[in-house]
Amino acid sequence: xxxxxxxxxxxxxxxxxxxxxxxxxxxxxxxxxxxxxxxxxxxxxxxxxxxxxxxxxxxxxxxxxxxxxxxxxxxxxxxxxxxxxxxxxxxx
Amino acid sequence: xxxxxxxxxxxxxxxxxxxxxxxxxxxxxxxxxxxxxxxxxxxxxxxxxxxxxxxxxxxxxxxxxxxxxxxxxxxxxxxxxxxxxxxxxxxxxxxxxxxxxxxxxxxxxxxxxxxxxxxxxxxxxxxxxxxxxxxxxxxxxxxxxxxxxxxxxxxxxxxxxxxxxxxxxxxxxxxxxxxxxxxxxxxxxxxxxxxxxxxxxxxxxxxxxxxxxxxxxxxxxxxxxxxxxxxxxxxxxxxxxxxxxxxxxxxxxxxxxx
Numbered sequence: 001x002x003x004x005x006x007x008x009x010x011x012x013x014x015x016x017x018x019x020x021x022x023x024x025x026x027x028x029x030x031x032x033x034x035x036x037x038x039x040x041x042x043x044x045x046x047x048x049x050x051x052x053x054x055x056x057x058x059x060x061x062x063x064x065x066x067x068x069x070x071x072x073x074x075x076x077x078x079x080x081x082x083x084x085x086x087x088x089x090x091x092x
Numbered sequence: 093x094x095x096x097x098x099x100x101x102x103x104x105x106x107x108x109x110x111x112x113x114x115x116x117x118x119x120x121x122x123x124x125x126x127x128x129x130x131x132x133x134x135x136x137x138x139x140x141x142x143x144x145x146x147x148x149x150x151x152x153x154x155x156x157x158x159x160x161x162x163x164x165x166x167x168x169x170x171x172x173x174x175x176x177x178x179x180x181x182x183x184x185x186x187x188x189x190x191x192x193x194x195x196x197x198x199x200x201x202x203x204x205x206x207x208x209x210x211x212x213x214x215x216x217x218x219x220x221x222x223x224x225x226x227x228x229x230x231x232x233x234x235x236x237x238x239x240x241x242x243x244x245x246x247x248x249x250x251x252x253x254x255x256x257x258x259x260x261x262x263x264x265x266x267x268x269x270x271x272x273x274x275x276x277x278x279x280x281x282x283x284x285x286x287x288x289x290x291x292x293x294x295x296x297x298x299x300x301x302x303x304x305x306x307x308x309x310x311x312x313x314x315x316x317x318x319x320x321x322x323x324x325x326x327x328x329x330x331x332x333x334x335x336x337x338x339x340x341x342x343x344x345x346x347x348x349x350x
Contacts, residue, residue, distance in 0.1 A: 006100070006258055060217055060221065063248045063252055066104075066254060069258075
């Protein structure tokens with residue numbers, strides 16, 4: 001599967017790691033929902049690190065559509081919250 | 093994936109399909125996509141230029157503030173050496189405010205620098221993808237039947253569309269940040285206009301509005317520390333016989349200078 005870290009790169013990741021990714025994402029969601037900023041930061045960088053260390057960067061000359069898109073690494077806690085309430089990171 | 097990443101993916105996909113939907117005739121997809129890609133690249137360049145402009149403005153303000161810092165420091169020393177502690181305190185209070193502003197500007201300049209770097213990076217990536225798209229479309233046209241070529245070109249267009257959406261996001265965030273910086277630059281300019289960082293020689297007799305605000309703004313203890321340090325420095329290096337006796341030297345009898 002292909003995972004994009006927004007503002008960074010696309011990474012090719014083995015399908016078998018999907019469950020682990022899901023687990024990391026769930027931790028992230030929980031942190032946002034409980035309003036725990038520290039936990040959010042830790043969970044988010046764990047997720048990004050997982051993708052970076054387990055994925056191979058997709059070359060600039062390859063055109064691929066991502067299966068999954070992660071927010072940019074400098075996303076703030078407030079922005080992450082907006083992402084849930086519908087404001088979204090990407091305006092129309 | 094239903095979480096944050098899932099939502100992010102959904103939003104981007106919706107944006108990409110909206111981008112491509114506009115070309116209703118499948119044959120137009122290719123031209124339309126390519127045209128959009130080139131437009132987006134121009135937008136990114138403009139975005140980078142805006143960030144650079146905002147950064148330059150902040151850097152100019154930094155230079156002015158640094159000059160004022162030196163001037164106010166000198167004036168505080170002069171005031172102290174003539175025994176006018178009140179005036180020295182006022183100068184140090186102004187210096188303190190200027191210093192705080194300077195630190196704020198510093199942080200923002202480096203933030204803008206990071207944004208500039210990110211955008212430049214994004215621009216290069218998008219450029220590479222567009223280039224790849226152009227090559228790919230020729231290969232596809234040569235190798236596949238019309239119907240199949242269309243499918244493959246659509247796939248490629250979606251892929252580049254995602255890259256464009258991603259650059260769009262980076263741009264939006266850069267614009268937001270730049271707006272914040274402008275607000276900060278304006279605030280510093282207002283302080284400047286109000287004479288906050290002006291020479292103390294331009295001060296009138298009594299306390300004006302600025303002085304009262306200054307006292308609230310500046311950290312009292314920081315100013316006190318500065319004052320003590322400066323006092324020590326001003327009295328120390330004279331070294332000769334003209335030292336003042338440290339005995340019953342009162343400090344309370346000084347009048348503020350008009």
